[in-house]
Amino acid sequence: MTVPVSGTPSKIRTLLANLLKARFPYLYIQTWEEDRAMSVIRSIAQDIPLIKTPREVLVWRMTTGIVDVSGHSRDDTKQPLKALEFIEKYDSPCIVVLQDFHIYFGGQGRAADYQVIRKLRDMLIRIKQNPNPINVIFTSPFLVLPEELQKDITIVDFELPSFNEIKTVLDEMIAVNENRGRIQIEVTAEERERIAKAALGLTLSEAENAFARAMVEDGQLDIRDVEVILEEKEQIIKKTGILEFxxxxxxxxxxxGLENLKRWLTRRNKSWLDSxxxxxxxxxxxxxxxxxxxxxxxxxxxxxxxxxxxxxxxxxxxxxxxxxxxxxxxxxxxxxxxxxxxxxxxxxxxxxxxxxxxxxxxxxxxxxxxxxxxxxxxxxxxxxxxxxxxxxxxxxxxxxxxxxxxxxxxxxxxDLPTKRERKEILKVHMGRRLTHPEVIGDFQLTDEVLDDLAEKCEGFVGAEIEQLVIDALFEAYAVDRSIRLEDFERAIINTVPLSITQAEQIRAIREWANVRAVTATPKEDLEDYVKEEAVLDGGNSAPGSPDQGDGDVRYKRGGRTIDF
CATH class of the missing domain: 3.40.50.300 (P-loop containing nucleotide triphosphate hydrolases)
Structure with missing residues (x-):
């Protein structure tokens, strides 16, 4: 049986308290955060309004045996059977936490200890009939349950720290460092929320380490330190082997280009914040x-x-x-x-x-x-x-x-980029690569040059526009000279775009999109684009080339024109 928990401390406390009051004999908490789990269990054990009957909390580890509330350990209970016999005879209300007891349940290449499993089954009736409430809680990073105990153990999902818990840790660290004056704190209330949100998915210890690292790396804490938090999260992703960070x-x-899609995304920025x-x-x-x-x-x-x-x-x-x-x-x-x-x-x-x-x-x-x-x-x-x-x-x-x-x-x-979008794409790629004075030479990236090249590479997709810029630079590099306008024009002529080689596929995609999708290109760009893309001429010549036929089959652009 699995009991879900939302992750907020109050709900975890309420759920555990109800299970303990109902005298569920065996509970199983899967978590890497032993200390946090023990903190919750101990707080419940002494909360009389919540649990009614206060209980001692005993902890068992294979290295110490059972440790009582005074911190005294019983060496004679290090063996699991001896520990279970001790629990069976205990005559006071208690919660016994067995840490890493899963190693006796089998799994992960280990053989199950059937004597321990049998002993746990034997203890059930005695625990339930004991006049003093006794609950046994197994805590482990791994969920390992023998089939013999699956009907007797209740699984409690102990979620990772909530936003409020992580925010509390961040606020406490900021307060301590502000008092000491060693770390410069430059975050607004909203930026604190974003930093805490970025740490969701980390344990409290991992979050505290990430915040500490962010502070000491440059002696200050600001919104840019979100990147440090993301680096800590990257470790979690690498361990899955399925997701890639x-x-x-x-x-x-x-x-x-794609301004319609950009505006849609911009309006949904920060939508995960409490605001x-x-x-x-x-x-x-x-x-x-x-x-x-x-x-x-x-x-x-x-x-x-x-x-x-x-x-x-x-x-x-x-x-x-x-x-x-x-x-x-x-x-x-x-x-x-x-x-x-x-x-x-x-x-x-x-x-x-x-x-x-x-x-x-x-x-x-x-x-x-x-x-x-x-x-x-x-x-x-x-x-x-x-x-x-x-x-x-x-x-x-x-x-x-x-x-x-x-x-x-x-x-x-x-869709295929409009003339305005092609101009923007050319500007991005040429501006990114044309940075060295010797390569630029006398070439001037003016609006007229961009307009002319955008006209000539009609029907090109964004990837092809990027490649023609690279091809033009290779042309100049091969003879060790600065770039010229003719290099770009030659690269355009030598490229046969997808709009010709995959004309039928593009037409089919557009027909589908006309009724089912919204165009990523804004309406004003579509109106500005007078010519229809990709004139079909049999695929033998590229747009902008001297021998390109006029053709009479033209595409209807796909996608509904909704402005965001």
């Missing part, structure tokens, strides 16, 4: 970004992390599926639990259609369908502050139930 320095300014609750706003669930390959879907997914100052986790669906029966479902549960533990965070699933496109094939015994159903249920019902960003190229490969309202807040379509 992405450290991205991309900013929204590094993404050219959003005044408006009755829930945390946003996520966004699905689909569209033409190479148009910036992955780029903008990475840049959300820097805008919102939240950790970015990448879920590789391929790592979820394992050859062992039941392990794929367990991997998905583990990934979800880890993401929720360090929330608020961003969970990025790149090319989601490749992981969930074959869920109805049945060729894997239904494993894919079960994992997909597990993910859908979580997306629909999740209350944790995990913002899911999913990207897809082949939208037709996605199951329709994934795109139902309630899974994602919005579906955005990223």
């Amino acid at each position: 992405i450290r991205s320095e991309l900013r929204m300014e590094d993404v050219g 959003a609750s005044k408006y009755g706003l829930p945390s946003p669930k996520g966004v699905l970004i689909t569209g033409v390959p190479g148009c910036g879907k992955s780029l903008i997914s990475k840049s959300i992390s820097s805008m919102w100052q939240l950790p970015l986790l990448r879920l590789d669906i391929g790592k979820i599926f394992s050859g062992l029966v039941g392990s794929s479902e367990e991997n998905m549960r583990k990934a979800i639990k880890t993401a929720e533990a360090i929330s608020p965070c961003i969970l990025w699933i790149d090319e989601i259609e490749k992981g969930f496109s074959a869920t109805s094939s049945g060729g894997d015994g239904g494993t894919s369908a079960r994992v997909f159903a597990q993910f859908l249920t979580w997306m629909q019902e999740k209350t944790s502050q995990v913002f899911v960003v999913a990207t897809a190229n082949n939208i037709a490969g996605l199951p329709p139930e994934l795109m139902r309202k309630g899974r994602f807040d919005e579906i955005f379509f990223v």
